[in-house]
Amino acid sequence: MNYAFARQQYKQSTRAGLTGISDPHEMIALTLNELSRCLKKLQGINQKDAQRNVTFSKAFTAIYILQTSLDFEKGGEISENLFKIYEYCRSQVQRALKLDPQAELDACVKVIDDMIDAWSHIK
Structure with a gap:
C-alpha cells in the first residue's frame, strides 16, 4: 500500500495537516469517514451551493486514495472487490x-x- 502517497494527495486536497498520521489503518479509517461525510453532503447539495465543487473534489480524492491504497498482490480477491466498490x-x-x-x-x-463499521473491528 502506498500510504505516503495517499497521505500527500489527501493533504493537498484538503490542507488538513495529516502529517501526524503514520498508522495506515487510521489513515484508511479517516479516508472512509471523509468519503461517507462527502457522500451524505452530496445527497442534499444543490447546483448553486458554493461548497458543491469542494465536496465533489474531496469525494473524488477520498475514492482515489482508497483505490490507490489497495495491494492487489497481497489482497487478491478482497482488493479486487474493494476496487469495484470504490469504482x-x-x-x-x-x-x-x-x-x-x-x-x-x-x-x-x-x-x-x-x-x-467493519474496518473499526479489524484492528
Missing part, C-alpha cells in the same frame, strides 16, 4: 456531478458506512 462509488459521484437524477449516492453511503 461504483466514483461512477455515482460522477453521475451526481452531472446532475443525473439516477445517481445512487444512498447506496454508496450504505456500503461505505458498512465498511467503516
